[in-house]
Amino acid sequence: MKEDLHILLQRALQSLEGSLRSGPVDPQLIVLDRARDSAHGDFASNIAMRLAKAAGKPPRAIAEAIIAALPASPIVERVEVAGAGFINFFLAKDLYARELVRIHEQGEAYGRHRPEHPRKVLLEFVSANPTGPMHVGHGRQAAFGDALGNVLAAAGDVVTREYYINDAGRQTEILAVSVWVRYLEACGEVLKFPENGYRGDYIRPVAHALHQREGNALRHPVTTVFEGLPADAPEGDKEKHIDALIARCRTLIGEPAWERVLESSIAAMLAEIRDDLDGYGVHYDNWISERAFTQGGAVDRALERLRAKDLLYVKDGAEWFKATQFGDDEDRVVVRENGVKTYFASDIAYHLDKRERGFDLLIDVLGADHHGYVTRVRGGLQAFGHSGDCLEAPLIQLVALFRNGVKMSMGKREANFVTLRQLREEVGNDACRIFYLMRSNDQSLDFDLDLAKSKSNENPVFYVQYAHARVASVMKELAVRGMEYDAENARQIVLDRGASLLAGPQAEAMLSCVSRYPEVIRQSATQRAPHALVHYLRELATTLHAFYNAERVLVPETEIRSARVYALLAVQQVLRNGLEVLGVSAPESM
């Protein structure tokens, strides 16, 4: 609807190029918005005001000229100049009724855009370390990433979802040693658990499984294990302590056994994460293992290329990347003094690989605490000649969980924290997702458990789902009463007399709102803002509820009934499409 109008405006401006003294007008410049006040018509454009300065003419004069140059079209009833130079479009009355027909014809595809040359987008999100279960912060990232992927796909991008498994590096070694220490306990040893280990209960089953497989083969007396290690916190340094413990473990049990512990621990954590995401309805196209990626030599090759470009140098025994050349605050280490490559090194290679796989746009959904990291990764891409713009990193602000009005602690190394699974089981997937998605990603979120569970009106999921179910209920009632509804017949009635049959403030508001859906999808994609869709769906549900309360649907008059049912089914379709994009179910009854 909006696109048709946009084309008319473009044509008008093209024909005026000479007289406006402003040269060709970039179509991007043409802003066309829904009028907030119906007195201003259906759509309004401020293009005349934007051109006024360059053209050296008053906005209203330009507006008049544009209107005069506007090609005749059946969709436009009349056009006015208003205010400082707004061009207000009043559309043909039957246009909204015709849009209903379009919704019925396109069904699930309504609102989806099909550009000629779709972008290839790589969307990486969650990528939580496989060192424990996902927490409520990951839940927000998962909901956002998944919905954003759906929104982009609906807007016409080809989206690939990827999970990068951080299964290399120190954190996984800490995981393995945590499992081993719990294993020692399972063997009957009594000891003090390291401060910097993963102390969560989820470690214990992994340790018990290890005990079942290995028996006491990896058991060593506590005195041997801790003999001569640097002191743990609070007296000593917990980092030094755990690193020494890792080294001790590897010596005592041997490298082959260490590898078994490491791999089985990671596999167990990863299985739980995949299971969690699966249960949450989040599915990936690719799972990329950092270890496999590194072992394939990709990181070494990337570093070699950087050396060849003279973008690495050695200082203090470590090798550094000249990140400052690309806007970072300081240069960054890629190879540590001990010869081990940093996570950043593999991330450079990984992002380079994404581009070399042919993706136009890379999106990393990150927790807000990673914001300082983005510049250097972008710098890595720029070092290989890629534009910095090809990487975007929407930051997801923190989630604070409240129960009974009390904020709950969330550290992964703490014994007790609320997992995503617990949250889902407590409040349900749908409420969970909507709650996460209704706020802008750069707004921190207080997740009130009691509120999400209470089925109160403050949780819009019920409101929107109820609107959807309500239409289903009307259809059931129609059948119960034995009333006639023929879709083809209704279509013809709406095409012929839709504007008059669906008149009245509530019907008009509903029809106008439902026709906005394609615009909302586009805007939501452009702004990387799934929450805009949540707000829209709530608004659409409002117009449906208002219409339902104002007008009786199942009336004896066939034409009126058909038109109203036809309209409700169209709104229901759009609600379903929108909920689908958000990853929320659209129930027939509640």
Added chain:
RNA sequence: GCGCCCGUAGCUCAGUUGGAUAGAGCGCAUGGCUACGAACCAUGAGGUCGGGAGUUCGAAUCUCUCCGGGCGCGCCA
């Protein structure tokens, strides 16, 4: 100290390529079920858009500055 995010109605928040009278939900007040689901609807009260300055036809939106809150600033990931 530096960087990023946030500050809008009593509460939680929408509103960013600058546009017409700043919106929604909750809460509060009042009203609506003997006909399709009242998990709903209708009406109303409620604002110096954190403060100040600037840019211009026009600023919640852009710039500067100050205040307040959150998060980062590792040879961790």
